[in-house]
Amino acid sequence: MATTDLRTGSLERHGLSDEQLRGMFRNMLLQRQLDNRGFQLNRQGKVPFALGSEGHEALQAGAAMAFHRGHDILAPYYRDLGLCLGIGLSPFEIMLSIFARADDHNGGRQFPNHYSSKAAGLMSFSSILAAHLPHAVGAAYAIKYRGETGRAVLATCGDGTTSEGEWHESMNFAAVHKLPFVMLVENNEWAISTPLDKQMAQPEIWKRAAGYGMPGRRFNGFDPIQTYAAVKEAMDRAHAGEGPTLVEGTCYRYLAHSTDDNDLTYRTREVVQERRKDDPVPAFEALLLEHGIVTADGVAAMRQDVLRETNEATDAAEALPYPEPADLYKHVYEGAWEPWQS
């Protein structure tokens, strides 16, 4: 039951309505639920691989809220489940990808979590870190080239990716051409087993912005509202033709990199446990309850609904067929796949 008993002034909501705040929270719940479902299915032997994003929920829900559907373009990486949901992908599309079904956007070709949706403005990407960033810059160039104001590219990556040469080349080009491009770094402190201090000599990625000649800022990626504010500000600048921005959201990667990783080989349970106290999902729930934006019953109902949606999506996707063997030969080129032509 929605409440009108809002303690105004004690919550900086940056113009977000109750409904929007609840929408962000639901996105976070859905992300966590789907994330867990992937791991569950893997443990059940139903899917060979799953990749987690626990810890990123606030960052991704907040960023998604700043994304203009039908206008902006998203160039994410493989840990952006929540961001993809937030810009309009359905749980069903997510599950199709996890189950590698023929009806998946990628026809079951790509790893799970490598979403793609031309309709949603979600650029196809690979597993190769930073390879998508020059693509994002190229897309931003195309937008500017056609004079399409009000459109921008939101590109994301992790802390590890910022070490890649292509991260650097993309940032530099975007700055030279003042492109409508926002580089959102989701700094979760780990690149598989590489901690931040082995990845870079100074831990504040946003500080590199000045070197490129673009603005940069850092925000608390565990806070979806702050995230929204920071990403919105950057996207607004891009929409208005004022050029690119580097925004860095700090969060944490609670799980291992993927189902093929065992993080106990390189960090202790205690260290992770210690960071769990900042877990953005219970934290935002508590905040919304405190300010009467949700009730306990409302949250419970939301959770049920998210579970229902997840179950429906799982069942629906699981029931669908894999791609056919003959599908292997499709879409190599527009025409024939054979290298020898007659």
Add this chain to the structure above:
Amino acid sequence: MAVVSSTSSTVMNNVEAVRATLYEAMKNDERTVILGEDVGARGNVFLITKDFIGEFGERRVIDTPIAEASIVGIAVGMAMEGLRPIAEIQFADFIYPSFNQIVGEAAKIRYRSNGEYTCPLVIRTPYGGGVRGALSHSVSIEALFYHVPGLKIVAPAFPDDVKGLLNAAIDDPDPVLFLEHKKTYRLIKGEVPDGHYTIPLGKANVRKAGTQLTVVSYGLYLHWALEAAERLTQEGLSVEVLDLRSIRPMDKTAILNSVEKTRKLLIVHEDNKFGGIGAEISAMVAEEALFSLDAPIRRLCGPDVPSMGYAMPLEEEFMSSPAEMADAMRAMVKF
């Protein structure tokens, strides 16, 4: 086949053919942009895009920072989002940092997204030696890339083919690596039909008909092979010379038809022998036309050393001359 919309033609060399074709593409399609190092103000180091920036503006003729991986990668993104970029790698020797973007990304965009996203991209680059280019301005790269499904590669030798194939590459909905032999830029002149036309990829061209030997080649060496074949004609020998033009896809029918006729095959290419294009052609012919052969297939290719050297004797040793090719041809005809 080539569709020619006019019966008049102009004599031009290969660099002029590239330039004229790019110019028309820029004029006819607003979505076309050119990006690369020194392509704007400098007009490209061979002057291919001279004055383009004046006419089309810096928005469409982009002088990029020195960053090859992102020259290709940014072009991929442009292509995914509706532009028709023509990326230039200043010398083929500089292409290696963009290897992942070409092989791991551009070639797979359509495939991995099940056709939802496509990558209509042209990457142009000058390759090949004979210009005192030494270790970093002489390399042939086709063997590194022709292996890759999802990619197309062309290497025209004549200006009329340059125009037709470049137009086809620009129209192609998939990524095409367009290789321009830099020594042929000013050396090779020919008639180029006026008006717009395309030559389909995957079609070789018999540049000289003959009966006693099939010589398959491309690029600069195609011209040397023609010269060598001409010498043999003076000696009363008949050699057929086939210009591959297109490396991936490659024209099986033309090669097999020719081999059926002459029953002998010599493959000539500048690139290193081991694992070069000649290896695939040899395997294919051995698989499909073994009993049509009266002699073992031979390959006359670049030696398996990292590069031709800067010093003249080292460059000369690396490169084959028409005389050497004539010797090889003669030996095979007489086998």
Add this chain to the structure above:
Amino acid sequence: MAIKPEAQSKLPSSFERHGLTDEQLIAIFRTMLMQRTLENRGFQLNRQGKIPFASASEGHEAVQAGAAMAFERGKDILVPYYRDLGLALGIGVTPYEVLLSLFARAADHSAGRQFPHHYASRRLGLHTISSIIAAQLPHAVGAAFALQYRGEAGRAVLTTFGDGATSEGEWHESVNFAAVHKLPIVFLCENNEWAISTPLARQMGQPDVYKRAEGYGLPGAPVDGMDPIACYEAVDEAMQRARSGGGPSLVEAKCYRFLSHTTDDDDRTYRSPDEVKARRKDDPVPCFERLLAEHGVLNAEQAEALKRSVLEETNDATDRAEAMAYPDAADLYEKVYAEGCEPWIV
């Protein structure tokens, strides 16, 4: 060459020489002169049709001679780029070796394989040079890692590159790694404002390369690249930091490229001669000559004698190198691997 004692005793301390003696100042000047003379010789030989190619470094004399003075021979490692003629001379490459490279003789360090100015000298600690921009930077970082790994204090790597190279992914990856590992390396950018035809404004979003250092977590500073003493001081400070375990630095020397990129480039197609003419007033060679004259380090007569000696040495090197033989054709097959070159094993 000898300096008269009176000249030394009259020496005012009114210019900052950062501990450099007269002899060292003159050595710096001589390196600058030699760089310019050899470079001009390359262009001459090209115009005479004797060599196919020469590349330019006019405008870089101060930064290269100054940096070379900060390099410790026998200890440090140099990983330069193809425009570092002066730096190579300054650390011990001889004019004869330079001419051998221009003439592509068999006796050249690369046995005539490489372009001119692509030196290598294991003895001097000079890594083999590539034409590929920024490709040398990860190598330099690896070399620095080796020094640190073996605990070799008192040794450092000096690596150089132009403004254009800083756009390359490999520049970024190298600086980052060096910073993470606090490697004994100095990154010296010779910012001459042009990457062939690409001006600084098209190369980067803000024009100060040194400002990127903070983002990587290493110190960065600019220096006047037309002032050899300032360059010496800046590079020396950075090299000392590196040698003593203080980690890497980024030094950006602001200079200017007066000529075209190489003999195959024509800068009139992309920049105005007026711009170049205006910048000539900062030409480091005459400027330093004036400074030395003003402060009694080198008078006009001594300067002329120095120039004559440099020219003589250049002529001698030219004649000797030109008389040497090209490599044999069979040399093409040497040094592909430690042994042999054939890919098929029989």
